[in-house]
Amino acid sequence: MQDKCLNEENINQNIVRMQYAVRGPIVQRAAELEQQLQGPEGQSLPFKSIVRCNIGDCHATGQMPITFLRQVCAGLVSKETCEANLPADVKLRIDRILASCPGCSVGSYSASTGVEVIRRDIAAFLTERDGISCDFNNIFLSSGASEAIKLVLSLMSTGGEGAGKAGFMVPIPQYPLYSASVAELNAFQMSYYLDESTHWGLQLSELERAYDEAKTLCIPKAIVVINPGNPTGQILSKDDMKMVIKFARKRKLVILSDEVYQFNIYQPDKHPWSSFKSVLMEMGPGYADVQELVSFMSASKGYMGECGFRGGFAELVNIDPKVQAQLYKCLTAKLCPTVVGQAMIGTVCNPPKPNEPSYELFMKEKNQVLSDLANKAKLTSETLNSLPGISCNPVTGAMYAFPRINLPEKAIQAAKSQGMEPDFMYCLELLNTKGICVVPGSGFGQIPGTYHFRITILPPVELMQTVMKDIKQFHHDFMQKYS
């Protein structure tokens, strides 16, 4: 091994340090079990298949694609192959997008910021959503929201060491893309806790504590807010959002608003969703005209769940034009995001109108997915709450429940004696006995001494019912085993 140029000690240590729990060791174990299920070994396993509730991967667990979106993308790839079977509104969108692609081909590079008509369609969508005019020049496309998020974090990273590191306020629990990117960029994570007792709400005192404790350890740059929450499934109230904006303004922090679940709203009357931009604009001069905000959106979630297409975008609000120019320059070396992926998120933002031929089917498919999700959200939190030793906030948004498990002391000791986090052991046993793959709370962060797991609400209704039954039984057995 000493003959090798590269070894674990001399490569980029930020990469060695980074972790991404959503695809971490539990998921690798699930893959091993899936392999075993295919062979003779599989017969001795106490389940027939693995249910992947670890990742917001909608189609993987049986959700069907939305016909309209797929027709547009297929036609962009090979119009002559599918033309005969395409409704007029689909063809219209295909021709419009192709006309904006160099050489009328999705095989050409687009501008690094994205195909112009797609950026314009997104701007029109945001204008309508917020009732505030949106300039397409402030939008750039990306390969999923993840790429845009990493890029913006990188733009703000100073490259310093110690107290010279860029500091990013990240909610805990958080989506581990943030902690992974902060590690990879050698930045500083300023963690603030969400309040589980108030439906994962925000407290000003907690933001201030987190800021004050970390402000001499780094150069604070931005505050990340995930709304609807991942892994927590809550929706921020307007008051909480205003509080964040005032806090960010006072502390001179950019707001990074991860809004990829903005279509996943399950109790719109009781828990409506607002974009950060709309709330910011409501606050008027002194905020609306100065507070820097970057919001992120994706085709991977919502009702479409087209993760594999890697379509995403970011909107820049109040960013210094010179900074924006540097960001856009940095995009050029990446050439461009996948054009088909761009078309996917662009078409999500330009859906069929009521007078168009695809409207009826589109709405039927969309509403079916969203009402199923709302039912599964209810089923999941209600079932979990019915179990002794588990408490779960209602899932009012996004695609996950993040229940708290009050583990018996004996379980905690058993885990520690095996060098595992207690919630990791819980999830591992759930996987090994029931074939259900969920992610331990330790991968997202939690108040020390509390234990959680994240479970997606994505499997089809019937399967989700079975999953809940299995978890019920597993939990009962687990608690008995360690009582």
Place this chain on the structure above:
Amino acid sequence: MQDKCLNEENINQNIVRMQYAVRGPIVQRAAELEQQLQGPEGQSLPFKSIVRCNIGDCHATGQMPITFLRQVCAGLVSKETCEANLPADVKLRIDRILASCPGCSVGSYSASTGVEVIRRDIAAFLTERDGISCDFNNIFLSSGASEAIKLVLSLMSTGGEGAGKAGFMVPIPQYPLYSASVAELNAFQMSYYLDESTHWGLQLSELERAYDEAKTLCIPKAIVVINPGNPTGQILSKDDMKMVIKFARKRKLVILSDEVYQFNIYQPDKHPWSSFKSVLMEMGPGYADVQELVSFMSASKGYMGECGFRGGFAELVNIDPKVQAQLYKCLTAKLCPTVVGQAMIGTVCNPPKPNEPSYELFMKEKNQVLSDLANKAKLTSETLNSLPGISCNPVTGAMYAFPRINLPEKAIQAAKSQGMEPDFMYCLELLNTKGICVVPGSGFGQIPGTYHFRITILPPVELMQTVMKDIKQFHHDFMQKYS
């Protein structure tokens, strides 16, 4: 402006420093002119359209997509829409790939390293290409080759300052992705010059000079080789490749082999192409079993030119398994490359076989593109060589000519008095008078005091003939103006 959190001074200075000439100021000027051409202003311009010879963007300049590749990708996106029009071998590939996607949907995330059957198809292609067995576990997919290249450079970057920076040997002239990535990663560029007088060949003495001069200024990590060459259009001889391998072995450098133009070989008898892996394996024990190599491939070039699909892959050879595991872990936070893009490069590696229904059309389309390119390669270098004050190596590979212009002293002074690089001024005047967009040699690097530009050979044959005529006239006028 002082009210802003982010300004040019406090953002990531590596991003401020990075440049990517292929989409730099000349190209921005071309975009302005394109805008003007659409308005009344356009009538006063001395040309009717802009010919973009600045970027290897095949379809943008009229190259047609390969039917088979597009059929497979369209069918993956919406099988029911196109099924009726698809040949059996296309359907076979669609079903095979879908069966390897979670939930049989390209809308699911794939494994972070890529869809398993696609990795296997690529491995089979490499096995056949090199006559050496290839393990699919050593292949990972990426969003174009660029993403894989940046990731591997990042993996090797130490994050140190001064002499602690990672050093990467980069050929000059080079494709500016390398210099841009080195800047962004705050690494150290160890430049070695290609020898223009021997058809952009390699000299051991030059590799040693470059290494020795820089070895105390950084921690040398890897040597980048671009073969076929970009922007230089040459093909490395096997002897040169063996020399690089011996040099890398002695100096303990990883070899990064950019082989994205491996299908663009225009004089296969005189200038055949070999993969670095095949040459390395030929060299036997002491090399084949130890020398670390990463090679890169893309669907964006070759005969297919599907840039917008962002399909690429890397093969890892002799990499320490622990290092490979860290690299793959890092991929997980990116979730996965675009699945349709993966399918594109996967299908390139699994083309129709002689007994399959799509074979004939596929070969016809492929051979047409390649023979056109070979003709345009010849036309370009011959025309350029016929001009007094220009010399151009033959284009035996890739998609570019990189002619040297011997600029008159008066032109050099005129450029300098305007604060421009002389070759930049040459390219700007070519754009302003003829509407032809090429990239100045200074964007790729060149021996100080020499001047070049990079021109693609991609526009259709007839247009390429006009381009050559226009350049001839422009060059004549330019030389007169500054004589």
